[in-house]
Amino acid sequence: MRTADPSAAAPHRRLTLRGVGRRYGIRGPWVLRGVDLDVPAGHLVRVRGANGTGKSTLLRLLAGIDAPGEGRVTGRPSRTAHVPERFPPALPFTVIGYLTHMGRVHGLARARARDAAGQWLERFGAAHYANTPLDRLSKGSSQKVAVAQALLAAPELLVLDEAWTGLDAAARDELDRAVAERTAAGGAVVFVDHDPSRLAGVPDAVYAIEGVRLRQVRDERHDGGGGVPPTRGHNGPRVVIEVSGPDGRAPDPGRLPHPHTVTRVDARTVRVTVPASHSDAALRALLDARPPWHVVGVRAASPADAVAVRSERP
């Protein structure tokens, strides 16, 4: 089985920051100030900003591993996981020992923790490192462990600080899928990534740190961040979900949100294109189907997809 029980989330309602400020040292300059941010359950939120503007600081505040100097944080979900920008690799554990330990810290029973650890190592192509000591891992392998520790207890809030950095292409795609599964299961995901095309067009909200403030970016094309513009169709950005099923049927159109378009890729695989605002609902419908569809990939629709969508309309 490739999916580590994303349905296990008991979604929080909304993590809220109001007037939050953080500075290092009593008289240090404010890194963040007057920050208001809402992270509703099931939402994917991107935070952008130039180097050193306070992105990691904000993510640590969201994850609850740092406290603000002023302002309020409410609605923090009980199950939160964080992939820090720098993962401490020198802990005296093997990979499976560390992940099992982290699963227990996240509240899983030992057998369940070990099981989930094995599943996530498999998904990230790192199963053969299970018995390797953490301090013997390459940077890429240790990043897979950093990501796996955050995913194994199906967190209600997942905070990703440059989590794709150092992963190979297959693992980066797997992390994209894991993010889609989390939000589809009602979890919230907040991420920072240096690559402007990372999950472009998929987030429910994008924020930029400017000076010490946080500003919501309404349109990624106009915020000067050099990002890849989301592909806009008739109703805004669209998302393509590629799924494979057991017997080559098409997904039940009655279960998918409207509007949607289904295109067959090959005998087992179909491509479901939906407005980005409907992608969570579509993923939930596909993952909740019995038997469930296997999500092969999730990406922003390209202009070529938009042509395909138009040409399939009656």
Ligand SMILES: Nc1ncnc2c1ncn2[C@@H]1O[C@H](COP(=O)(O)OP(=O)(O)OP(=O)(O)O)[C@@H](O)[C@H]1O
């Ligand atoms: N523990 C700390 N003690 C003192 N200053 C810190 C600490 N952590 C961060 N800072 C300072 O706070 C500011 C914001 O840092 P932060 O790492 O949050 O920014 P960032 O946008 O994530 O940076 P980058 O893009 O380089 O990862 C920087 O000036 C940094 O030097």
